[in-house]
Amino acid sequence: MFGLFQSRPPLSTFARVDIELLLRRCVEVIGADVVVSAEVITDIKQLDLNADSPANLIASAAEQVSRCLQVDIRDIQFLHDDDPEFAFASTYANGTIRLHREVTTDPLRTVVEIANQLAHHFWVHQPAPRPLDTHARTTTLMPIAMGLGVLASKASLQESHWNAAGYSGWSMSRCGYYSALEIGYALALMARLRGESSPAWLSSLRLDTKKTFQAAQKYFSKHESAGGELLFDASRIPSSDRDATELSNWLAGSDSTFAMAAAYALAKFDQIPSVAADAALALTRSKDSELVVLATRLLGKTSNEDSRINPQILTLVAQRINPIALAALHSASQRGMPMLALKPQIEKLLSDPSLDLIPVVDLIRKHARELSSLSAAVCQQTAAAIRFKDDEATATLLECLSQMVDDPVCEVERHIRNADTRALAIERLQAGKASKIGD
Template sequence: MFGWFRSKPTCPVSAEEKAWIEQRFTWLIEQFGMQRLSKGALILPTTDYFPDDYDHSHGSIRGLMNRVAEYMDIDPAILRLRFYEEARPEFEGMWTEGSTGRYGQSGDKHEIWLELNTLENPLNAVATLAHEIGHVLLIGERRVSPDEEDHEMLTDLLTVYMGLGLFPANMVMQEDYWDDGPVSGWSMSRQGYLSMDMFGYAFALYAIARGEISPKWLSQLRLDVRSACTEGMHYINETGDCSCPFVTPR
């Protein structure tokens, strides 16, 4: 009788989003292997993983790119770092949305382009680098075509699989408040291609596939992504409703 008012588990994403995440997560495991998922480290924003000082100079950004590449099993020698600058809004108090990085190929090099105005925050730089280096694994190695409709979303999902998803997940929504004497304002920007709930559900698959019941890294996720992750884990474990054959409910 005490279970009468127990809430029914709910999935944090829509049925369409759930099906896409599970299908593509399965595809990533088939492409890169279950061992890479289960044995790979989840990279945290700590000095254990990023011991070098960051002053957003070209040298420190290059060092950051090399480290992210190594975490994603990419030889940094095949990467060429480039920079560009977009026009920025002239006033605040608005929603802004612009690119933070681009990917290209030139000869035998993979070009990683970073937008100069987004590099002051090292967490944002890592998020962008993880996404753009993800293109090397997917587009550069011809696993997918850039013409595929979901290739950008898939690249965000790849960062979760590779253990660097915490950075783009925490950077999905950013708010900036400023105060300059008599004038103050704010701006809000969105980054990436997966929503916070979609990132959260992807992390739920990641945790369960790795056999993690109560991951310590959950505390490092922003609250809304963390909530979606715990809700997703609870939903899968309670209902068994997951099409990914590599994810075994506990």
């Protein structure tokens, strides 16, 4: 559908849509003139840092980064956290930025972590916020837009080696939400905004970021030569305030990024029109699995009178690509299709460690009594969640089990073999029951 012999874009469709739309949002809020005039920092030495102590490094980095981002830090408290239980590189909450002690041993990581958290502070205080404004997908793009993208690229993935008392080892650390490749794509968009075909800072990029930057530039040129536009700077793009007909046209169009953006917008409708259903059905046969997932979810919003939908959903449920199968199961649920017949596929997804457990459990909860025969599988996943100390998954699974059967404690006793794990599960069940009684 999207051309068999076109050269592949530098990133997946989802990654390109995500970065282009969220970077567009950054530019709109900050102001294109501010972004274009921002100085690009290529080396940590360009910043006046005092690394004599963690406290001095944090203070000097905060001052320098605040100037780059144009964020007021007078009401922000910066803390150097020595607590061994503090498991994050950095956090932001209620005007306080905390940095892990290991971060402050590296000036580059300190600068980038502070930049990401100051960006979070900026977005938290924006009027009329959108749902993704304070998500790391948006906040960590702000430093890239404001001239710190080269440093973000260098800090995105770092390797360190150590030797001590005859032993040696290595570790990898990641800084920020986006990978070096994704940062390269974002930097190519920023160079495009600034009208730079070969910016002076290009030679300062790490190799993988630079390669993606160059591949992105070639993709932009080829895409435009073929009459295409970018979500980043097109005059009109898919959004939830567009009418269904226009969104359906984008969904059926030849541009995969606009089709995906249109699918996101149509997903907010209670029911999509028949023309959108036609496009969604066609997209479920695409070779782009990310588009297939979104198109499959749209099938759940089609008219129940459309006889083409249910057979295609059943075909997609049998897909080997589990995210597609899960999307098909959710659409089947939405259309009121019998779920008991699909129990084997649901159980397969429930036991897949590579798949996010929560959407599968949410599906089971919607049909808790109909799928009560899955209680043994839910108990097995509960035992695994307890072993891995995943409190969120444990709570969700036990709540699901309580809705599936009249006596969840009996089910736990039957299906969780390890005595300690079984005792913890029963304790959680009883605590949850007591909490509901208290409410």
